Amino acid sequence: GDCRMFTLALADKATELGVKFRYGVTIDRFATESGRITGVHTDKGLETADRYVCALGPYAPILLKTVGIRLPIYPIKGYSITLPVTDPDAAPQSTIMDETHKVAITRLGDRIRVAGQAEIIGYNRKLGSHATDTVRHVVSDLFPKGGDVSRAQGWTGLRPMTPDGTPVIGPTRYDNLFLNTGHGTLGWTMACGSGRAVADAVLGKAPGISFDGLTAARYGQ
Secondary structure, eight states: OOOOHHHHHHHHHHHHOOOOOOOTTTEEEEEEEEEEEEEEEEEEEEOSSEEEOOOOOGGHHHHGGGOOOOOOOEEEEEEEEEBBBBTTSSSOSSOEEEETTTTTEEETEEEEEEHHHHHOOOOOOOOOTTTTTTHHHHHHHHOTBBBGGGOOOOEEEEEEEEESOOOOEEOSTTEEEEEOOGGGGHHHHHHHHHHHHHHHTTTOOOOOSSTTTTTGGTTTT
């Protein structure tokens, strides 16, 4: 599926239900008192709520360390290109994986998305002129007539990886702070399930899955 289109549609639906999105706001740190989170300091002032969910992907450790929670999550850089289909019969019909280069090729209607690679380069999100050479080579080699690589749009992002490859979700030592991060290469795959489980926990309901082995406690946090 197209995760960008999904999240845009989800944001529209959430807005209809009363969710307010605050774009262009920088979060600095949590405020705490008596073992609880009392607010979030931002460049626009203090935001307060009854409960808080930290779902910042690879940036989660930066905010969480302000309240003494240290997570071994590291940003792993990946790349993708999206190009128009030129010949539907010569393009992939579903998703395939090039195991040699660790690149996934997905058909999205009249577009092809090619994604992969893994760079350990910190929080650098620059998209250099040769950054997508590998994914371009793979799609050109496997489907030379399927899409127009010359019209490809490049993108880069950071995967929040944990040492054991398992996300960090659920409650924390603060009774009103919950985590939903560290999904690595499976963020899109686990998004809805993780979101549902964390939402249940926030509302005081029994989640559909056990959080055993998934919380920050496994790292002594």
